Amino acid sequence: MDYRVKDISLASEGKKRIDWAEAHMPVLVSLRKKFEDSKPLKDIIVTGCLHVTKETGVLVRTLKAAGAELSWCGCNPLSTQDDVAASIASDEKVAVFAVRGVSTEEYYNDIHSAMKTNPDITIDDGADLTLEMHKAIERLHNKPIGGTEETTTGVVRLRSMERAGKLMYPIIAVNDAETKHDFDNVYGTGQSALDGIIRATNILVSGKNLVVAGYGHVGKGIAKKGSGLGANVIVTEVNPIAALKAKLDGYSVTTMAQAASTGDVFITTTGCKGVINEEDISRMKNGAILANAGHFNVEISVDALDTKARNKKSINDHTTQYEMKNGNRVYLIGQGRLVNLAAAEGHPSEVMDMSFANQFLSVLKLSKSNGNLEPKVYNIDKEQDEEIALSKLSSMGVEIDKLTEEQKRYIHSFDEGT
Ligand SMILES: NC(=O)c1ccc[n+]([C@@H]2O[C@H](COP(=O)([O-])OP(=O)(O)OC[C@H]3O[C@@H](n4cnc5c(N)ncnc54)[C@H](O)[C@@H]3O)[C@@H](O)[C@H]2O)c1
Secondary structure (H helix, E strand, O other), rough: OEEEEOHHHHHHHHHHHHHHHOOHHHHHHHHHHHHHHOOOOOOOEEEEEEOOOHHHHHHHHHHOOOOEEEEEEEOOOOOOOHHHHHHHHHHHOOOOEOOOOOOOHHHHHHHHHHOOOOOOOOOOOOOOHHHHHHHHHHOOOOOOOEEOOHHHHHHHHHHHHHHHHOOOOEEEHHHHHHHHHHHHHHHHHHHHHHHHHHHOOOOOOOOOOOEEEEHHHHHHHHHHHHHHOEEEEEEEOOOOHHHHHHHOOEEEOOOOHOOOOOOOOOEEEEOOOOOHHHOOOOOOOOOOOOEOOOOOOEEOHHHHHHHOOEEEOOOOOOEEEEEEOOOEEEEEHHOOOOOOHHHHOOOOOOHHHHHHHHHHHHHHHHHHHHOOOOOOEOOOOHHHEEOOOOEEHHHOOOOOOOOHHHHEEEEEEEEOOO
């Protein structure tokens, strides 16, 4: 079996971490138990391009137990956990191509290596694998039955391909499941992005001016957790409705140009490019800390830092100090890549439990479709969302009420008033 990991001898460490994640992912484990005997994914080749974390290790185990033949690669140059990659290769016997800290060229080479199995189903996060599959489809023996997409930015890219008539196989938008974006993006990134900043700097968040660019799912999660830690949260937005929500949630709302000079810590969460530009950086206070939680490293102008700083040095594994021409120092965490994976461990396992249960059930759905779905971007069924939410609640020992027949009739009728 071919694979490319940093150091295969790290496998036993990786295995322990995957075991830890597994103990915190009851929904995914229950799906494994449900399907490990019937093996519904037998003879299905799946290529995954997800952050290679301990939680991904549990998804790999689950897909394998259901009979899938797997190959894997990372979806970001700086997010692979090398010990987990080693365990996926050594213990799970999966052809994984992922090393932390690769160049762009190595990153794409790894995607191409993973694609060599000619997959029936792709699992993606950010749409890089899906795009590479599209470029290669002419050369491959057969088109995939379908694929899944994990994150907002990936879904945005794939919907854009669909509109342009360029999408060649169906994609299930896992991100758009309520049990994904309302939990993973909000609670997962909300906590882990701050975790990344704290691990990289050990700053006291309390009392800091925390500027959050974007008040979507990720932004509102970070704002809430930052506020809980005692930060004074300032939000920047381009969408008037999101800006209004931030204002009524109790935060200051202003432009980045204004916030630049008052912020102590900046986190971008927009999925957009050039959110913190050269001019903004020139206004920042001495000691300002910059981090990004959006999918790609385009939100903070790292180029401006690299070209305009008079001095650049690494001060620890995750933090780079830039001395600007005015003498101020600004600090960039994780090279402007997603801070929760570059400087911490990514989302807690408990929240990835639901995201990856959605991934698993979506792969199962695609495998049953026999290639009969049109090349479109599909939403998750409401039933799948509710099944996952119920399973998660039950794992937490939570019971909820059920509608009576009379209540069901009432909420769907119009004839009963005052
Ligand atoms: N780090 C992670 O682990 C992680 C997890 C989930 C999502 N993501 C990524 O985070 C990004 C945001 O995801 P989301 O689900 O919150 O998306 P979202 O669409 O819910 O929110 C994005 C918000 O940013 C705002 N925005 C866009 N351009 C802006 C700009 N120039 N300035 C200020 N605000 C701007 C939008 O109006 C919107 O309200 C995406 O790239 C997504 O893929 C990362």
